[in-house]
Amino acid sequence: MLLAKLALGFGGIVAAAGVYTFHEGVMRVDEDHSNGRHVHVWLPAAIVPMALYVIPGRHFARAASQAGPWLPTVRALTKELKKYPEAELVEVEDSNQHVHIRTHHGKLLIDVRNSDETVHVACPLAMIEDVSRELEAKAPGV
Amino acid sequence: MNYPARRLTEKMALALASSLLVAVLLVPPAFAQASPATASAPSQGASASSHDRWLHVRVSNPGSHDETVRVNVPLELAEKVLPTINKDRLHSGKVRFDDIDCHGVDLRALADAVRTSKDGEFVTVQNKDSDVRVAKQNGMLFVHVFEKNHPKRSQVEVKVPMKVVDALFSAGKDELDLVAALHALSSQGDTELVSVKDQENTVRVWLDSKNVTD
Numbered sequence: 001m002l003l004a005k006l007a008l009g010f011g012g013i014v015a016a017a018g019v020y021t022f023h024e025g026v027m028r029v030d031e032d033h034s035n036g037r038h039v040h041v042w043l044p045a046a047i048v049p050m051a052l053y054v055i056p057g058r059h060f061a062r063a064a065s066q067a068g069p070w071l072p073t074v075r076a077l078t079k080e081l082k083k084y085p086e087a088e089l090v091e092v093e094d095s096n097q098h099v100h101i102r103t104h105h106g107k108l109l110i111d112v113r114n115s116d117e118t119v120h121v122a123c124p125l126a127m128i129e130d131v132s133r134e135l136e137a138k139a140p141g142v
Numbered sequence: 143m144n145y146p147a148r149r150l151t152e153k154m155a156l157a158l159a160s161s162l163l164v165a166v167l168l169v170p171p172a173f174a175q176a177s178p179a180t181a182s183a184p185s186q187g188a189s190a191s192s193h194d195r196w197l198h199v200r201v202s203n204p205g206s207h208d209e210t211v212r213v214n215v216p217l218e219l220a221e222k223v224l225p226t227i228n229k230d231r232l233h234s235g236k237v238r239f240d241d242i243d244c245h246g247v248d249l250r251a252l253a254d255a256v257r258t259s260k261d262g263e264f265v266t267v268q269n270k271d272s273d274v275r276v277a278k279q280n281g282m283l284f285v286h287v288f289e290k291n292h293p294k295r296s297q298v299e300v301k302v303p304m305k306v307v308d309a310l311f312s313a314g315k316d317e318l319d320l321v322a323a324l325h326a327l328s329s330q331g332d333t334e335l336v337s338v339k340d341q342e343n344t345v346r347v348w349l350d351s352k353n354v355t356d
Contacts, residue, residue: 069228069229072226073223073226073227075226076222076223076226077219077223079222080216080218080219080222080223081219083216083218083219084216084219084353087214087216087353087354088212088214088353088354089213089214089215090211090212090213090214091210091211091212091213092209092210092211092212093209093210093211094208094209094210095208095209
């Protein structure tokens with residue numbers, strides 16, 4: 001009886017934690033190279049801003065200062081893009097490559113395809129905004 | 143069913159229901175968008191974009207189909223993002239220029255002269271190589287350049303609302319106010335602003351309320 005209650009309570013917590021973890025969606029990076037190398041990274045978007053807290057301060061400060069001048073732009077861009085959840089923004093196509101940037105379901109999707117590699121990036125806009133805000137807060141002089 | 147088993151079943155049902163309730167309360171927009179209930183997300187975007195003005199740029203090679211570029215930018219987005227970029231001559235949505243860029247021509251005075259003058263043709267050049275025409279008509283500034291042969295046959299048409307020209311020169315001396323120009327542009331109806339055609343490429347820049355090109 002007690003075990004059943006514990007299991008149910010644990011199950012409920014796991015379900016709630018799962019829902020919270022994925023509430024911002026998933027960040028995906030998929031790279032497929034012609035040499036057979038494949039990189040696939042799928043991360044719950046809510047984890048990424050949290051991960052910034054565990055990065056050693058000196059590395060973080062350096063990254064933040066390098067990105068600093070562009071952080072307000074990134075934040076403004078993501079904030080505005082959230083108003084356009086379904087939009088075709090840029091498409092460049094020639095005989096060798098295809099670059100496609102769009103928003104879909106509140107995510108920024110970047111697809112690059114050429115003869116050597118295929119790269120797909122899907123980033124929830126909310127996550128980009130969170131990360132840029134976090135970096136901006138820690139970037140000196142921004 | 144005996145009594146403990148029934149109690150256990152009730153508690154399981156209660157716990158499951160509360161877990162579901164928590165899940166529903168915390169259910170994210172990201173999941174909601176994936177569900178059929180939010181299949182209206184695009185239409186929400188469409189309804190938002192129906193009031194928005196989009197600037198479109200399209201570069202294509204009708205002959206070879208080698209390269210196609212399509213850019214669609216919401217004017218409101220450009221208005222908000224441009225002021226955040228501070229790089230080289232671009233600061234706070236304004237571009238600084240100097241006399242060297244203009245080869246000694248006072249652009250502001252030129253714009254003032256065009257604005258205050260009546261409708262008509264200001265420049266007409268016709269020779270064996272090219273035709274050039276600059277005119278103002280019904281609050282629009284038209285520039286037409288037609289290269290007949292050299293270096294290659296090409297045609298350039300530019301149509302800019304005078305309100306946009308005024309807004310562009312509304313900043314301080316030696317500055318062009320891009321944000322003010324975009325804002326002025328957003329009040330315009332659907333219009334083609336730039337069209338360039340030569341033997342290889344076609345470039346179009348136009349304004350409408352659609353968030354996709356054709």
